[in-house]
Amino acid sequence: MPHALSLPSPLAAELAQLFVxxxxxxxxAARQAGFACRGCAQNCCRSLFFHYTLAEYLYLKAGLEALPAAERATIRxxxxxxxxxxxxxxVMCPLNAADRCLLYAQRPMICRLHGIPHRLRRPDGKQQIGQGCDDFYRQCGKGVQPLLDRTPLYVEMARxxxxxRGRTGYGGRIRMTVAQMILAVANGGLL
Structure with a gap:
């Protein structure tokens, strides 16, 4: 049953290490550029991000379930x-309270990597270049080349x-915002 899905301990430990x-x-990359994320007006916690992995969903789910019931209710x-x-x-992310993420340790991948100009070698061999956030360019200038190679991180996440998915047998598509993840957990799991 999909609502009973959980992240097996060995994979949870591997995901935690990948997030580290x-x-x-x-x-x-931020130190190399002299960039410090300080919660700008365009706060990325107000950005529209979709998350695509069951691993991120289940990791966030475990973090939510570890919170006191009253805090979970407020987040919901x-x-x-x-x-x-x-x-x-x-709209501010439901996990943000007083400019802090309530599940910082369990935050999804893009929440960890957003803001720094990056490169990614796609499976088809083409290179994709991603921009930094506006605050990055305000602090560091416009001429900064991609500093963060996301490729090995994405390859490990895909593995x-x-x-x-092989272990759980879950084959559904994931494309969810953090708000959708929270509501899915609150309503009994993925459909």
Whole structure:
């Protein structure tokens, strides 16, 4: 049953280590550029991000389930208050309280990597270049070349995702905002 899905301990540990490597790669690129994310007006917690892996969903689910019931209820109310949880652009993430992520350790991949100019070698061999956030360019200038190679991080995430889906048998498509993830967890799991 989909609602009974959980992240097996060995894969959860591997995902935690991957997230540590993501945070380190981001930190190194930010230091190299002289960038400090300080919660700008365009706060990325107000950005529309979709998350595509069962692993991220289950990791966030475990974090939510570890919170006290009252805190989970407040987070759920915030998610329910978003007019369209599938497109909450401009609305603060339901996990953000007083400019802090309540599940910082369990935040999804893009929440860890956003803001730094990056490159990604796609499976078809083409290279994709991604821009930094506006605050990055305000602090560091416009001429900064991609500093963060997301390729090895995405490759490792894809490997973990394949292993997780093989182990759980879950074959559904994931394309969810954090608000949608919160509501899915609150309503008994993925459909």
């Amino acid at each position: 490597r993501m945070d380190a790669a981001y930190g190194q 109310q915030r998610a329910e208050a978003i007019p369209d949880p599938a497109a909450p652009a401009g 973990l995702e394949r292993a997780l």
